[in-house]
Amino acid sequence: QVQLVESGGGLVQAGGSLRLSCAASGSFISINVMYWYRQAPGNQRELVGSLTSGGNTNYADSVRGRFTISRDSAKNTVYLQMNSLKPEDTAVYYCNAVVFRNDRTRGRGNYAYWGQGTQVTVSS
Numbered sequence: 001q002v003q004l005v006e007s008g009g010g011l012v013q014a015g016g017s018l019r020l021s022c023a024a025s026g027s028f029i030s031i032n033v034m035y036w037y038r039q040a041p042g043n044q045r046e047l048v049g050s051l052t053s054g055g056n057t058n059y060a061d062s063v064r065g066r067f068t069i070s071r072d073s074a075k076n077t078v079y080l081q082m083n084s085l086k087p088e089d090t091a092v093y094y095c096n097a098v099v100f101r102n103d104r105t106r107g108r109g110n111y112a113y114w115g116q117g118t119q120v121t122v123s124s
Contacts (some may be wrong), residue, residue: 002026002113009118012085016122020080022095022115025119031096032110034078036069036089038120045094051078063089085122092117 008020033052039045050061052062059067067082078095078103094114102108 002028002097002099002101002111004097004113004115006093006095006115006118009093009120011020012122013122014085014087014122016085017081017083018085018120019082020093020095020118021072022078022097024046024076024078024097024099024113028099028101030100031076032100034071034098035096036068036078037094037096038089039094039117040088040091043091048080048093082120085120087122087124090120090122092119094118107109 003025004022006020006022008018012018029052031053032124033050035050037046038048048059048063049067049069051057057069066084086099094117096112098110098112102111
């Protein structure tokens with residue numbers, strides 16, 4: 001199995017910064033892409049950004065220029081650096097990883113896993 005553990009959430013004032021971490025562990029051959037999503041109360045989960053194994057990043061318009069996704073491949077960890085935070089960034093943030101692994105039941109292939117989420121609250 002594969003586990004994703006997020007950390008780094010908390011309460012911050014508008015204009016402040018936070019860095020979220022998502023550590024992947026378990027049995028997998030490689031990580032193809034990692035995503036950061038967020039979900040605010042009453043809203044659908046939305047994509048914040050992504051980082052591919054090749055190092056390409058993409059961001060939602062709402063966070064581009066303020067958020068940065070990076071990784072430590074040796075630790076199988078991806079980070080979401082969030083600067084200039086706004087109250088509308090308040091949400092539960094989730095990481096999602098698409099990994100290539102050999103699943104005993106389903107065979108070798110690409111599988112997606114979610115972390116448990118971490119709360120980010122930005123006060124005005």
